[in-house]
Amino acid sequence: MEKERTLILIKPDGVAQRHIGEILTRIERKGYQIIALKVTTATQEKLRAHYAQKVDKPYFKDICAYMMEGPLVAVVAEGINIIAAFHRMAGATEPLAAAPGTIRADFGCEWADGNLRNVVHSSDEAQSAAQEIKIWFPELTEK
Numbered sequence: 001m002e003k004e005r006t007l008i009l010i011k012p013d014g015v016a017q018r019h020i021g022e023i024l025t026r027i028e029r030k031g032y033q034i035i036a037l038k039v040t041t042a043t044q045e046k047l048r049a050h051y052a053q054k055v056d057k058p059y060f061k062d063i064c065a066y067m068m069e070g071p072l073v074a075v076v077a078e079g080i081n082i083i084a085a086f087h088r089m090a091g092a093t094e095p096l097a098a099a100p101g102t103i104r105a106d107f108g109c110e111w112a113d114g115n116l117r118n119v120v121h122s123s124d125e126a127q128s129a130a131q132e133i134k135i136w137f138p139e140l141t142e143k
Contacts, residue, residue: 005035005076006083007132009121012070015039019107020073023120026089026103032079036137040074042067049135062115074136083123090122 010023027034047064054060077086091098095108095118107119123129133140 001080003078003080004082004126004129005078005133006086006123006129007121007136008075008077008086008123009136010073010075011067011117011119011121012072013066013117014107014119015071015073016069017107017119019103019119022107023103024075027075027077027086030079030085030089032077032082032085034075035078036074036076036140038074038137039071040136041071044068046135050132066115066117076133076137076140083126083129086122087124090120093118095119 008023008027010020014020014023024034024037042064044064047067048055051060051063054063079085089103091102091104091108093104094116095104096110098105098108100106103120104118108117111117123132
């Protein structure tokens with residue numbers, strides 16, 4: 001089996017609640033390697049590229065507001081089947097629907113403003129991972 005790479009974003013709520021270390025530890029405990037990591041901020045340009053399929057949706061403005069609330073941590077991690085594995089580790093999109101023990105179940109919560117804040121983003125397939133890595137880590141060369 002061949003190693004693959006994925007993009008993981010620890011979103012502003014995960015950063016603000018100080019869950020960076022625990023999330024990175026979970027990745028490493030599974031035996032995956034962190035290839036690149038940086039604290040950064042989202043821009044409209046990056047978010048339009050990252051969420052290109054959602055730009056025309058009515059909730060896109062809320063996504064941008066959430067992702068620009070504060071700094072985030074962008075991570076490129078590598079390993080065999082890491083895309084599927086980290087997607088399972090993250091849990092369901094809605095924190096209340098996420099299985100116990102997943103990142104979103106453990107660290108996600110309901111917010112008074114009703115907006116969805118779910119701690120992490122994870123690529124859902126190899127093609128989207130490659131595109132997302134180029135957006136957040138343009139300095140990396142393709143594997």
